[in-house]
Amino acid sequence: MESKTITRADLAEAVYEQVGLSRNESSDLVEVLLEEVCAALVNGDNVKISSFGSFSVRKKGQRIGRNPKTGVEVPILPRKVLVFRASHVLKDRINKGQ
Amino acid sequence: MTKSELIQRLAERNPHLYLRDIEKIVETVFDEITGALARGDRVELRGFGAFSVKSRDARTGRNPRTGETVKVDAKRLPFFKTGKALRERLNGGTPQGGSEYQ
Numbered sequence: 001m002e003s004k005t006i007t008r009a010d011l012a013e014a015v016y017e018q019v020g021l022s023r024n025e026s027s028d029l030v031e032v033l034l035e036e037v038c039a040a041l042v043n044g045d046n047v048k049i050s051s052f053g054s055f056s057v058r059k060k061g062q063r064i065g066r067n068p069k070t071g072v073e074v075p076i077l078p079r080k081v082l083v084f085r086a087s088h089v090l091k092d093r094i095n096k097g098q
Numbered sequence: 099m100t101k102s103e104l105i106q107r108l109a110e111r112n113p114h115l116y117l118r119d120i121e122k123i124v125e126t127v128f129d130e131i132t133g134a135l136a137r138g139d140r141v142e143l144r145g146f147g148a149f150s151v152k153s154r155d156a157r158t159g160r161n162p163r164t165g166e167t168v169k170v171d172a173k174r175l176p177f178f179k180t181g182k183a184l185r186e187r188l189n190g191g192t193p194q195g196g197s198e199y200q
Contacts (some may be wrong), residue, residue: 006134006141014130019122029123034146036107040099042187047099052128080188082137084178093136094174096153
């Protein structure tokens with residue numbers, strides 16, 4: 001099966017077809033939607049989209065890492081990482097689509 | 099934030115739109131991503147992140163408690179990789195030195 005990459009433009013096109021807003025407004029809304037999700041996460045909020053999945057921010061403590069090429073030890077600073085957990089509905093749909 | 103709170107936020111920012119249209123927009127976006135992943139496609143949203151699907155072969159697993167073997171079917175799993183811009187925003191807008199794995 002040939003694999004394709006979906007981008008913002010495809011999402012905007014789907015909104016345009018499904019909702020009947022102008023193309024411009026459709027693409028603005030896709031952008032605003034993503035921006036709202038980002039803003040919530042940056043605020044430290046989790047984002048739960050039922051039947052899709054949830055995004056949560058995990059705080060990682062400092063640890064000692066190693067440059068795999070040179071073997072030099074470097075501290076990996078405390079940081080936040082974003083974790084996505086797919087819902088069962090999404091997992092089921094992905095496996096049914098086979 | 100839940101899906102309904104997201105709809106609420108978008109409605110506040112777009113008072114000229116009907117709530118049912120906002121609901122439809124949010125549904126459409128996540129349906130579209132789901133549909134793409136179900137077809138085995140990738141979804142790449144620059145600055146936000148990328149969704150992809152990975153395949154896992156069938157294997158013989160073992161119940162760690164009882165030790166009995168169980169057949170695990172081949173399956174496909176969704177994955178998400180955070181985009182660079184969002185990763186940097188989560189960490190105060192500055193790239194974290196040394197840990198930047200591309």
